[in-house]
Amino acid sequence: MIKKSFQRTILLNIGAFVLVLILELLSGWMIIDRYDSPFSFFLWALKYAINIMAAIWINHFILIPYFFDKKRYFIYVLLVIGSIFFIAYIEAFANNSWPGVTKTFLFHFYTTGTGMAAFFLRRNMIIQRENVEKEKLQREMELIYLKEQVNPHFLFNSLNSIYSLSRQQSPETPDLVMQLSELMRYQLESSKKEVVLLKEELEFIENYLLLEEKRLSKRCTIEFLIEGDLFGLKISPMLLIPFVENAIKHGAQSTNEQSKIDISVTIKNTALHFNVVNSKPTMIPASNRNGLGLENVRRRLGLLYPNAHTLDIVDKANDYHVNLTINLTV
Incomplete structure (x- = not known):
């Protein structure tokens, strides 16, 4: 040099x-x-x-x-x-x-x-x-660090789900282990990329929800709806999953009451509207809702889409709302 x-x-x-x-x-x-x-x-x-x-x-x-x-x-x-x-x-x-x-x-x-x-x-x-x-290098290093944080966080939550089913001696446990391995394979492959197809990321979320739905049995109703044209749109990998994990962790997983999780994805032109609504238990356990996952994703959004996203989180009496909009052309 x-x-x-x-x-x-x-x-x-x-x-x-x-x-x-x-x-x-x-x-x-x-x-x-x-x-x-x-x-x-x-x-x-x-x-x-x-x-x-x-x-x-x-x-x-x-x-x-x-x-x-x-x-x-x-x-x-x-x-x-x-x-x-x-x-x-x-x-x-x-x-x-x-x-x-x-x-x-x-x-x-x-x-x-x-x-x-x-x-x-x-x-x-x-x-x-x-x-x-230097700024670019620092930004890349920070994004790598944040992305690496997602891996153990997601794995920990998924293993908890499998462990719960194994304790129930569910006959579906072996299939769910294989399903988890597929989820982890996607995560490992996507973590090497800056962006992935939005279609693939949403399929990953859908498979994760299927795994959780089997674990939660009949005490949680999960709806996942997609509207709009996904063709050609790309997004940073593992960016949306923390919102889904938090909806399960602080909703259905924290109570034996009947609960509900509604997730909708709407594409208008090239804008992604991602909405998550989960019911809250009557007796709220002492926990910090704004944990590692949400802080991580907030930071990643700020680095990846600094002027191209809005994030609105509303904590209501009976449910919890996350409304995220990202312009995927930027």
């Missing part, structure tokens, strides 16, 4: 020197007849180009890093003016005396200032690009 940066700096400065030389040749082309030969005219332009670039290089590679960047501004200004004056004096005093030195000083002051503007503009662009890359 350092070697490439060094090579880029060398090439950039060689390019700047060539450009200044070309500009000097073009600016002096009208007076080429004053010189004995084209070669002497070229040497004149080369001398001016070297002097211009010498002032710029001294400023860029010595004065800025050792004085300006260390906030020694007064010394920096003195040294910049002194270095420009020194180069102007060497260049012009022998031929034109002090008026020539003044004119040459002002010319180099202008060119050095132009070089400084280009230098700070380029450095600012590099810093901005590095900050964007």
Whole structure:
């Protein structure tokens, strides 16, 4: 990385020197007849180009890093003016005396200032690009961390369901273990992707609900409705399942009373409307509804769809509502 940066700096400065030389040749082309030969005219332009670039290089590679960047501004200004004056004096005093030195000083002051503007503009662009890359890397790392948190959370809830059926000595337990393995296979495969088809994600939720419905037997009614065209739409994997898990955990699973869970998915144009309503038990156990799953999904929504989602959670007396809208085109 350092070697490439060094090579880029060398090439950039060689390019700047060539450009200044070309500009000097073009600016002096009208007076080429004053010189004995084209070669002497070229040497004149080369001398001016070297002097211009010498002032710029001294400023860029010595004065800025050792004085300006260390906030020694007064010394920096003195040294910049002194270095420009020194180069102007060497260049012009022998031929034109002090008026020539003044004119040459002002010319180099202008060119050095132009070089400084280009230098700070380029450095600012590099810093901005590095900050964007750091933000992107941080965002990716945070999303990976949040996605990895979903895996044990979902597995824990699913194993609880299988354990409950095994204690009841249900003959469906072996089939449900196989069903769980399919769910876990999808989860592991989808976790490697940034997005999955919305159709596949909803099929995953439907299979999870079938597993839970068998475990909860007849004391919970689960409805899952999908309306609209899913074709081509994609979504971040495992983004919706925490809402479903919480509806089961804090609804049917927390009571022996008859309960109900209604989940509806509506697609309008490219907007996903995901609604979950679950009944609440009469006696609410002491628990924190806003657990790891919901906090996780809130954070993921903020990172993945910062300006393209709305999440409204309403805790009513008899039921709990989750209304999520995501624009899947963003």
